[in-house]
Amino acid sequence: MLRKAPLKRGSKGMKRTGFLPRTGRLARVSKKRAKQIRDDGDCLDEFCRKFDRCAICWAGKRRRRLVVHHIAHPNRCNDRANLLRLCAICHDQYHVGGQSDRSGRKIPHLCHGHIIAAKREADPQGFDLARLCELHQVKSLGARWADKEIPAYYLAERTKHSRAA
Numbered sequence: 001m002l003r004k005a006p007l008k009r010g011s012k013g014m015k016r017t018g019f020l021p022r023t024g025r026l027a028r029v030s031k032k033r034a035k036q037i038r039d040d041g042d043c044l045d046e047f048c049r050k051f052d053r054c055a056i057c058w059a060g061k062r063r064r065r066l067v068v069h070h071i072a073h074p075n076r077c078n079d080r081a082n083l084l085r086l087c088a089i090c091h092d093q094y095h096v097g098g099q100s101d102r103s104g105r106k107i108p109h110l111c112h113g114h115i116i117a118a119k120r121e122a123d124p125q126g127f128d129l130a131r132l133c134e135l136h137q138v139k140s141l142g143a144r145w146a147d148k149e150i151p152a153y154y155l156a157e158r159t160k161h162s163r164a165a
Helices: 031-050 088-095 112-122 129-136 152-164
Strands: 015-019 026-029 066-070 083-087
Touching (some): 083 088, 083 112
């Protein structure tokens, strides 16, 4: 049985907070950190409810598992400007690349520019280039992050997924 209420107080002002969101394990954290974890979880839940499709190929959650991608990896800030909803395949293509689909066609690798273009298209209100620069701790993101056209493979996937919806 899962306990939702905090357990008894531990040493040094710490308490056992029950199961942490998305991890499924018990941990000893401070009250301040426990509140931050709950707030981050609420922020991610709201973001996931609003964006229920992959920003690259438009696959819905019925067709593929969707994940939240942090555009600026180092600090994993759950600021809306830093979040993008991707399916597991597009997320893997960004981080790993070089995979093939079921028919044996090679799936094009996704780069930073594709991610920025998808964020600008999928979430224009949440797109903030200045905030992304701040999260990366740079003055500008440079040519590496310039918008790039989404590859034709993913545009064909969009057509397929929009017909299926």
